[in-house]
Amino acid sequence: MNSFDCEKSFLVDFNLETGFSEKAETTKRRLSQMSEMYCDSEAVKKLLETGDPIVYAFHEMGFPERKGDLAFGTTILYPGTVGDEYYMTKGHFHNQLDTAEVYYTLSGEGYMVMENPEGDTIEMPLKKGEAVYVPKRYAHRTVNTGKRPLVLFFTFAADAGHDYGAIETKGFRKIIVERDGKPVIIDNPKWK
Ligand code: MN
Numbered sequence: 001m002n003s004f005d006c007e008k009s010f011l012v013d014f015n016l017e018t019g020f021s022e023k024a025e026t027t028k029r030r031l032s033q034m035s036e037m038y039c040d041s042e043a044v045k046k047l048l049e050t051g052d053p054i055v056y057a058f059h060e061m062g063f064p065e066r067k068g069d070l071a072f073g074t075t076i077l078y079p080g081t082v083g084d085e086y087y088m089t090k091g092h093f094h095n096q097l098d099t100a101e102v103y104y105t106l107s108g109e110g111y112m113v114m115e116n117p118e119g120d121t122i123e124m125p126l127k128k129g130e131a132v133y134v135p136k137r138y139a140h141r142t143v144n145t146g147k148r149p150l151v152l153f154f155t156f157a158a159d160a161g162h163d164y165g166a167i168e169t170k171g172f173r174k175i176i177v178e179r180d181g182k183p184v185i186i187d188n189p190k191w192k
Contacts, residue, residue: 004061006069016106019074019151024059031055034090039175039190040083047082054078055087069158077142077150084177091141091172095161101154104131108150113172114138121174123185126150139167143176145183
């Protein structure tokens with residue numbers, strides 16, 4: 001694990017097309033690790049018969065989860081669909097629900113899908129050169145609706161923590177599917 005002294009200033013370079021940084025740790029998420037999250041189970045099964053595609057990867061600093069510091073890094077979400085549902089990240093709440101996050105789109109296009117525990121939902125378009133503010137209390141997931149990799153820079157409170165469990169169990173209320181070649185936001189038929 002790389003470790004940075006967050007008491008001091010430092011520089012990290014990221015490739016704007018690939019999100020890669022030599023100074024960051026890379027984590028890859030394959031379809032098999034999120035097979036239950038897509039609606040079309042048959043499409044998942046079929047894809048996994050011929051391989052196990054990398055859906056996304058993220059590059060982040062090995063920061064201590066400490067109050068007052070900011071964690072940051074990049075996510076690269078590949079283009080593709082499972083059935084008619086676009087490739088997406090698992091999505092999560094923060095353990096510390098009262099912590100927000102900023103995502104800045106470096107390349108590609110898609111959506112940030114958000115919802116809070118009360119069931120309010122937000123879908124914000126992600127466009128190169130624009131930043132989206134994910135408010136505190138909102139679970140968040142990115143969806144790639146384009147033909148190229150979607151690359152995002154993110155930063156959040158280093159001690160926020162990640163809660164993937166709630167989303168793994170319930171899913172998001174809204175999903176994004178391709179209809180006639182265009183993204184459409186629909187109710188998630190698998191939502192519990
Ligand atoms: Mn987050």
